[in-house]
Amino acid sequence: MSESNGPNDGRVSTEKLPGRSRKRFPDISSRAYEHPADRSALVALRKLTGFDTVFKSLSGLLPERSLRLLFLSDSVRVSDEQFAHLNAMLRDACYILDLEKVPSMYVTMDPQPNAMCIGMDAPIIVVTTGLVELLDEEEMRAVIGHEVGHALSGHSVYRTILLFLTNLALRVAWIPLGNLAVLAIITALREWFRKSELSADRAGLLVGQDLQASMRGLMKIAGGNHLHEMNVDAFLKQADEYEAAGDLRDSVLKILNVLPRSHPFTTVRAAELRRWAATREYQRLMDGHYPRRTADKDASVSDAFRESATHYADTVKKSKDPLMGLIRDITNGAGDVGGKLRDRFTGGGTSQATAERPAGSAADSDQDPEGEQPESPLP
Numbered sequence: 001m002s003e004s005n006g007p008n009d010g011r012v013s014t015e016k017l018p019g020r021s022r023k024r025f026p027d028i029s030s031r032a033y034e035h036p037a038d039r040s041a042l043v044a045l046r047k048l049t050g051f052d053t054v055f056k057s058l059s060g061l062l063p064e065r066s067l068r069l070l071f072l073s074d075s076v077r078v079s080d081e082q083f084a085h086l087n088a089m090l091r092d093a094c095y096i097l098d099l100e101k102v103p104s105m106y107v108t109m110d111p112q113p114n115a116m117c118i119g120m121d122a123p124i125i126v127v128t129t130g131l132v133e134l135l136d137e138e139e140m141r142a143v144i145g146h147e148v149g150h151a152l153s154g155h156s157v158y159r160t161i162l163l164f165l166t167n168l169a170l171r172v173a174w175i176p177l178g179n180l181a182v183l184a185i186i187t188a189l190r191e192w193f194r195k196s197e198l199s200a201d202r203a204g205l206l207v208g209q210d211l212q213a214s215m216r217g218l219m220k221i222a223g224g225n226h227l228h229e230m231n232v233d234a235f236l237k238q239a240d241e242y243e244a245a246g247d248l249r250d251s252v253l254k255i256l257n258v259l260p261r262s263h264p265f266t267t268v269r270a271a272e273l274r275r276w277a278a279t280r281e282y283q284r285l286m287d288g289h290y291p292r293r294t295a296d297k298d299a300s301v302s303d304a305f306r307e308s309a310t311h312y313a314d315t316v317k318k319s320k321d322p323l324m325g326l327i328r329d330i331t332n333g334a335g336d337v338g339g340k341l342r343d344r345f346t347g348g349g350t351s352q353a354t355a356e357r358p359a360g361s362a363a364d365s366d367q368d369p370e371g372e373q374p375e376s377p378l379p
Helices: 036-047 052-057 062-074 086-095 129-134 137-153 155-172 175-206 210-222 232-244 249-257 266-277 280-286 293-298 301-318 322-331 339-346
Strands: 106-110 115-118 126-127
Touching: 062 106, 062 126, 086 106, 086 137, 106 129, 115 137, 115 155, 126 129, 126 137, 126 280, 129 137, 137 155, 137 175, 137 210, 155 266, 175 210, 175 266, 210 266, 232 266, 249 322, 266 280
Parallel strands: 106 126
Antiparallel strands: 115 126
């Protein structure tokens, strides 16, 4: 490990960096790794003069102060004296992504593996003991990189707003119209935040630079510390089966299952991350060709939205989901739309992927397998 005599004032130094060499990304913009839907929203928000100032002025109304005091008083703050190995990973992640100021980080007692990045003025990272005990060093490095990616993108601000609005929804639940309005905003924020999780997964890969470690971490979150019983390829096949399974009824159930969640399902995250790691975009980024933070102010909102629209169009085009297939048929002017709707909704004329599904699989069950699953961690 390399060492330096840099000051321990919260700014990044090269002190206690890992032994193996990793590429660093000076002045990298979060636009380099953000999911297109996440990027378009953030570019637009950054163009709104005073947007962050307005929301930060509301920080007195938000639970941020209370949360900071809570973690300071009832958790362990990561430092050179406490959880030193996590502190080294945190500094390493900030060094690689060129985040100038190292966020505060806490370990809190909770057997549920989880992590989050919140805060309006300054982001703070919180990881649970369940997560620390579950993951090995390289898997944990990817998780900390994930959270530092949230901080670099500014997700912590909007995450804090989401916590505030969720709390507000509970308070105004007795007001029908008021509650509906807040729930509509929360639903939209959750859809955006699910995409931001995919962005942060990419940041974790940039920090760890070990795709297998990222895959292992996601598998452990789904199935616990039983790697000898799990297989990455089989785990990723679950994502394909989930996407293609069933008829329109299953498509509707999948939408209903994901709506209350702030995170995509774990197999979906793993498949998305491996897909991105195989792209030319990722390779160019690793070769040093990426958007710079100093050019963020010149980023085009229209270009960002165009990329987002193209992404969603490609998703519909390539998706194996029955609902997406129906949308393609309608878009292409397919005849007998009513017949196709009937067949897809009742299971008649099922797709090849559905026909090949083994009997007794999750999609054949009367009980939705995802309905009872706990929400995926790693915000």
